[in-house]
Amino acid sequence: MTGPQLEESAGFDRSTIEYIQRAAASGLYEIRGLGAKRRVPNFDDLLFLAASLSRYPLEGYRERCATKTVLGTRFATRPIELAIPITVAGMSFGALSARVKDALGRAATEVGTSTTTGDGGMTVEERASSKTLVYQCLPSRYGFDPDDVRRADAIEIVIGQGAKPGGGGMLLGQKVNPRVARMRTLPEGVDQRSASRHPDWTGPDDLVIKIKELREITDWEKPIYVKVGATRVFNDVKLAVHAGADVIVVDGMQGGTAATQTVFIEHVGIPTLAALRQAVDALDDLNMRGTVQLVISGGIRSGADVAKALAMGADAVAIGQGVLMALGCNSDSYIAGGKHLSAVEDYARLGTAPGFCHHCHTGKCPVGVTTQDPVLELRLDPAVGAKRLKNYLKTVNMELTTIARACGKQDVHHLEKEDLVALTVEAAAMAGVPLAGTSWIPGAGQKG
Amino acid sequence: MANLRPVPMLREFDLARDTLRDLNSFLHKRAAAEGISQVQVKNPDGAHSIACGLDSDLDVQIHGHVGYYVAGMNKHASVTVHGNAGPGAAENMMSGRVHIRGFASTAAGASAHGGLLVIDGDASLRCGISLKGADIVVGGSVGSFSAFMAQAGRIVICGDAEDALGDSLYEAVIYVRGKVRSLGADARFEPMTDADRAALKGLLAQSGQTYDPAEFKRVASAKSLYHWHADADQEY
Amino acid sequence: MCGIVGLLVKNPALRSQLGALMVPMLVGMTERGPDSAGLAVYTAPVSNRHHKLSLYSGENAVDWSELLEKIAVEFSHAHEIAAHGNHAVLTSAADPDRLSAWLARNAPAVAVLSVGQSIDLYKDVGAPADIAERYDFKSLHGSHLVGHTRMATESAVTPAHAHPFTAGRDFCLVHNGSLSNPHLVRKRLEPLGIEFETDNDTEAACRFFEWRLREGDDLKTAVRRGFSELDGFYTFLMGTDRELLIVRDAFACKPAVVAETDDYVAIASEFRSLAHLPHISRATLFEPKPEEIYSWRI
Numbered sequence: 001m002t003g004p005q006l007e008e009s010a011g012f013d014r015s016t017i018e019y020i021q022r023a024a025a026s027g028l029y030e031i032r033g034l035g036a037k038r039r040v041p042n043f044d045d046l047l048f049l050a051a052s053l054s055r056y057p058l059e060g061y062r063e064r065c066a067t068k069t070v071l072g073t074r075f076a077t078r079p080i081e082l083a084i085p086i087t088v089a090g091m092s093f094g095a096l097s098a099r100v101k102d103a104l105g106r107a108a109t110e111v112g113t114s115t116t117t118g119d120g121g122m123t124v125e126e127r128a129s130s131k132t133l134v135y136q137c138l139p140s141r142y143g144f145d146p147d148d149v150r151r152a153d154a155i156e157i158v159i160g161q162g163a164k165p166g167g168g169g170m171l172l173g174q175k176v177n178p179r180v181a182r183m184r185t186l187p188e189g190v191d192q193r194s195a196s197r198h199p200d201w202t203g204p205d206d207l208v209i210k211i212k213e214l215r216e217i218t219d220w221e222k223p224i225y226v227k228v229g230a231t232r233v234f235n236d237v238k239l240a241v242h243a244g245a246d247v248i249v250v251d252g253m254q255g256g257t258a259a260t261q262t263v264f265i266e267h268v269g270i271p272t273l274a275a276l277r278q279a280v281d282a283l284d285d286l287n288m289r290g291t292v293q294l295v296i297s298g299g300i301r302s303g304a305d306v307a308k309a310l311a312m313g314a315d316a317v318a319i320g321q322g323v324l325m326a327l328g329c330n331s332d333s334y335i336a337g338g339k340h341l342s343a344v345e346d347y348a349r350l351g352t353a354p355g356f357c358h359h360c361h362t363g364k365c366p367v368g369v370t371t372q373d374p375v376l377e378l379r380l381d382p383a384v385g386a387k388r389l390k391n392y393l394k395t396v397n398m399e400l401t402t403i404a405r406a407c408g409k410q411d412v413h414h415l416e417k418e419d420l421v422a423l424t425v426e427a428a429a430m431a432g433v434p435l436a437g438t439s440w441i442p443g444a445g446q447k448g
Numbered sequence: 449m450a451n452l453r454p455v456p457m458l459r460e461f462d463l464a465r466d467t468l469r470d471l472n473s474f475l476h477k478r479a480a481a482e483g484i485s486q487v488q489v490k491n492p493d494g495a496h497s498i499a500c501g502l503d504s505d506l507d508v509q510i511h512g513h514v515g516y517y518v519a520g521m522n523k524h525a526s527v528t529v530h531g532n533a534g535p536g537a538a539e540n541m542m543s544g545r546v547h548i549r550g551f552a553s554t555a556a557g558a559s560a561h562g563g564l565l566v567i568d569g570d571a572s573l574r575c576g577i578s579l580k581g582a583d584i585v586v587g588g589s590v591g592s593f594s595a596f597m598a599q600a601g602r603i604v605i606c607g608d609a610e611d612a613l614g615d616s617l618y619e620a621v622i623y624v625r626g627k628v629r630s631l632g633a634d635a636r637f638e639p640m641t642d643a644d645r646a647a648l649k650g651l652l653a654q655s656g657q658t659y660d661p662a663e664f665k666r667v668a669s670a671k672s673l674y675h676w677h678a679d680a681d682q683e684y
Numbered sequence: 685m686c687g688i689v690g691l692l693v694k695n696p697a698l699r700s701q702l703g704a705l706m707v708p709m710l711v712g713m714t715e716r717g718p719d720s721a722g723l724a725v726y727t728a729p730v731s732n733r734h735h736k737l738s739l740y741s742g743e744n745a746v747d748w749s750e751l752l753e754k755i756a757v758e759f760s761h762a763h764e765i766a767a768h769g770n771h772a773v774l775t776s777a778a779d780p781d782r783l784s785a786w787l788a789r790n791a792p793a794v795a796v797l798s799v800g801q802s803i804d805l806y807k808d809v810g811a812p813a814d815i816a817e818r819y820d821f822k823s824l825h826g827s828h829l830v831g832h833t834r835m836a837t838e839s840a841v842t843p844a845h846a847h848p849f850t851a852g853r854d855f856c857l858v859h860n861g862s863l864s865n866p867h868l869v870r871k872r873l874e875p876l877g878i879e880f881e882t883d884n885d886t887e888a889a890c891r892f893f894e895w896r897l898r899e900g901d902d903l904k905t906a907v908r909r910g911f912s913e914l915d916g917f918y919t920f921l922m923g924t925d926r927e928l929l930i931v932r933d934a935f936a937c938k939p940a941v942v943a944e945t946d947d948y949v950a951i952a953s954e955f956r957s958l959a960h961l962p963h964i965s966r967a968t969l970f971e972p973k974p975e976e977i978y979s980w981r982i
Contacts, residue, residue: 028676140578141540141558141559141578141580144540144559145540145542145561146501146503146521146523146540146542147503147523147542149501149521150501150503172676173674173675185561185580185581185599185600186599186618187618187619187674190618190674190675191674191675191676193616193673195578195597199539199555199558199559199574199577199578200516200517200535200536200539200554200555200558200559200577201516201535201536206516206535209496209497209515209516209517210516210517212496212497213496213497213500213516213517213520216468216469216472216497216500216501217497217500217501217520217521218501219472219473219476219477220469
């Protein structure tokens, strides 16, 4: 057994060497889309304790398991009523095409949930197709318009997102086409850099006043959400409650973006699992569970994830990347004329392959999802996309209710933390649930 | 037929007695329907969000000092503050006119898309931050970071500017008459053109200022930060 | 985060109204700071041989007269105690450091909030209006004050974390904002013998100034040094026995408004806390500029 002895370094492995050499060649950091790709403790590390001799299941297809979810009951006179606790996360027109925004709205309307605008404003397509639309107010204020505030069903003040807490938005020139440029009041083709702080307020004491302003403008009718990227979650959730939020959205590090620096995505922010536990603890500490609702996002993929999130105390989840994948992101083909056409060569031209692609920032999405290119965007037919997304959301919801019934719940919101155990010590500590087969919760009793 | 009393076109609110909700709700939902064209507001006493979210051709006169976000997201209306304004005056205004007779705190006109914001006194830091097409005329001086990331529109400064004027400027243009302590990244002085002088003359006239346009300098973006560039000395 | 208020009466005739003028200012800052409030009042100074210690027992019931008796046994000096529920002002001719050390050992339920010849310090958990009522703030007399309402950020909502923070004699500080390097500052100061009571970022600023004053800087020099050493956003309002001082960082993201007449100087995070002061329509109103130090002496 002879041959060259190849010993790879763990610290300076091939991908690290490639990163260093790319930096040496270009002089610029890598920018990419999607969320954290490396493995972190997540919902896969939790398991359900379902029915047994001491807990009785519900019949899968006959006995009702309710999924209705109401968000924004604290102050708004018109809270958001959803049929399922699964919403579509904020993603911008600019990151996505207008056709995609249309598809998202159609699907959400059919399954009875909401979509959310992103860093670029509200499109006519999305407002027309989405029955329940949450309107984001971001640091950049691109396209922010009081008429859209009045047209929205809820307002979401964004302090940060999981992929890049502390950073602002980014849209490279190739995606700043005439329509995007016009909506964002930017020159066409410019590399857009967004602010990381809001222009007219800083800190929770000012946020109190900003929230009140939005309430005055909407005559106190619409729920006000506050969204944070997961960092100091325990404190942030408490402050958001004090500041007057109706709903708090927490986005973990696995949350996606259309474009930001890779170092940001992988090294800033905490996993969704840890963030969720801290957010729920904060609400419990203030006795606000049930009064202020919590939406968790950042790498939510399946009904199992949703069930675990609800069991840990979330009222709802938001899905971004999963929604795009339902539409075809990382699929090897796109659908045109009722047929599947291969996109593999287009991935190759980007230097990637289906299942590995994170090239949203290029604007050359091979399946027409995260692009403004007039040719590529036709690869996503809104009606087809809407159907696929509806199928995905329905599947996720069915998985959720399957698990809930198996745990004996007539309502998915009756899932509780005690229905969960963990597979690893890290997950047990982060989630605050016992290691499977034991009663041990590492760090139990320590708050914050 | 009894004497026809003229229907008053004017309403008065006293914020020492009426609530902010009473006032804003009236302005949003009933003023236009009741044929009211002018509203007087007494005793604002620093209250926030007065006359925010207006969406009709009203004339609102506020007698005293206001807090944050006066006339926030204004559309069509004319709002005059006979006093000072707190942070975010006329933030995200879409059209119409807001006039602050005293001084304005930070972020005056933040992200405003259209209309005219006139400040007779000084404006504090970040005047016109993230501006998106509105016009701002400041009779006095402005604080640091004014016109930060200003994308479109025009800012006229009759007094001085402190540090980092026009940092990360896009297409907005600044006309400044006094001293500029320092310019921000990518901002530079450019020669005034006839078009600049004509535009400036109009803006000064609209704001009741009598300065000569010839006394002003133009500050605009050098546009060297528009694209990521490895060899440029960009702080990105 | 918070609201701050400051008041200095230039006209001695107004000293008896200091509290009455201040209460609406403090209550006006409730939305910015609903969790807790604190106030440092500078009264006519006690004689040179005496010091005042502001004592606080939080939720613990303390028999103040019993405590006074024990102190009288241990220290043979003159003592007086004026108590108001869980708060008391102890006036003593004993060395205040010895007294504080004795209290720490023998009355651990009692916290010493301040030491000085003019300063009286109050802080408690609850809504500002309730705290004002609890300690009868409207009846307070004095030349100047520094007040604060708090929305808890990184540290827990306990009275110890409420502002003002004090250091040395008659010095106090309140802060609106958030420092980003407080732990580094603490790690630097602790080896120099500066003791910290909390993990609050404002205390880091207070101890930094305590250190600089101890090293012989005057307050303005200390503040200027703070521009490069304290990172983050801040409006600082400080009091000494004779002075009120306000300063904002270079970004000036946290608000502050000043109203000045011949009779008083009043400071608050928002104008609405100043709107009801006498002759406010004739006051000079302005906002402090970033990195400029404004101070007034009595």
